[in-house]
Amino acid sequence: MTAIRVGHLYPDYLNIYADRGNIAVLARRAALRGNELRVDALGMKDAVVPGEHDLYYIGGGQDREQFLVAENLAAKAAPLVEAVTAGGAALLAVCGGYQLLGRGYRGFHGEDMPGVGLLPLETVARERRMIGDVLLECELEPGVRRTLAGFENHAGRTYLDADAEPLGRVVAGFGNDGTSGYEGCRLGRAVGTYLHGPLLPRNPWLADWLLAQALAHRAGGEPAELEPVDDALELLAHDVSAERARTRGGR
Numbered sequence: 001m002t003a004i005r006v007g008h009l010y011p012d013y014l015n016i017y018a019d020r021g022n023i024a025v026l027a028r029r030a031a032l033r034g035n036e037l038r039v040d041a042l043g044m045k046d047a048v049v050p051g052e053h054d055l056y057y058i059g060g061g062q063d064r065e066q067f068l069v070a071e072n073l074a075a076k077a078a079p080l081v082e083a084v085t086a087g088g089a090a091l092l093a094v095c096g097g098y099q100l101l102g103r104g105y106r107g108f109h110g111e112d113m114p115g116v117g118l119l120p121l122e123t124v125a126r127e128r129r130m131i132g133d134v135l136l137e138c139e140l141e142p143g144v145r146r147t148l149a150g151f152e153n154h155a156g157r158t159y160l161d162a163d164a165e166p167l168g169r170v171v172a173g174f175g176n177d178g179t180s181g182y183e184g185c186r187l188g189r190a191v192g193t194y195l196h197g198p199l200l201p202r203n204p205w206l207a208d209w210l211l212a213q214a215l216a217h218r219a220g221g222e223p224a225e226l227e228p229v230d231d232a233l234e235l236l237a238h239d240v241s242a243e244r245a246r247t248r249g250g251r
């Protein structure tokens with residue numbers, strides 16, 4: 001049995017749309033493979049120590065909550081960037097958390113929030129919110145195409161640097177900025193996305209991808225394929241969500 005160590009950043013502030021459900025999915029899917037997920041809350045007073053966690057998780061929030069944590073998070077930038085880039089820890093950032101992992105976010109009322117500077121992007125909120133179901137096509141491993149279904153609700157427009165790798169191509173919905181045709185950002189074992197809902201219950205392949213990356217961080221070496229589990233219900237949820245995105249996404 002391997003203990004997969006998760007650092008959950010600001011669970012008391014960033015948990016809109018039950019984003020915490022993503023952690024429940026990771027815990028369950030780790031247990032089904034005989035492993036254990038150990039989750040530490042990393043709040044205002046806690047330090048990020050490279051090497052202590054195999055996977056970092058940060059959820060979404062309203063501008064108000066983001067503003068409350070932004071400076072504290074930016075002060076943890078150096079160890080967090082080191083843990084993910086040099087250290088090879090995995091990371092999942094959702095919506096408000098995704099925005100704060102870039103260089104910065106200017107909120108709806110013009111408030112400037114510093115970012116971590118891990119992901120090569122920046123975000124500015126504009127008048128019209130981008131709300132609805134989303135469907136993406138992703139290729140995290142060359143030649144392996146998968147779809148990701150979820151829900152987005154953001155005023156922020158996220159602009160990726162020219163050399164940044166998006167998480168996926170928008171099949172239906174708005175995505176990063178409503179015009180680029182791309183959603184999210186991927187940097188090695190780190191993934192940022194606007195998809196809530198929560199994201200992982202209806203996209204089990206991404207949960208397993210993250211677990212495999214976290215296990216590789218723990219054990220060293222390359223990520224190994226996880227044993228398949230019965231995903232019949234999860235795939236049904238994915239298909240319902242995908243169909244909603246195709247018929248009503250991006251309005």
Ligand code: GLN
Nearest residue numbers: 060061063095096155156
């Ligand atoms: N407050 C941010 C925005 O509106 C993020 C919202 C969210 O996490 N759903 O863009």
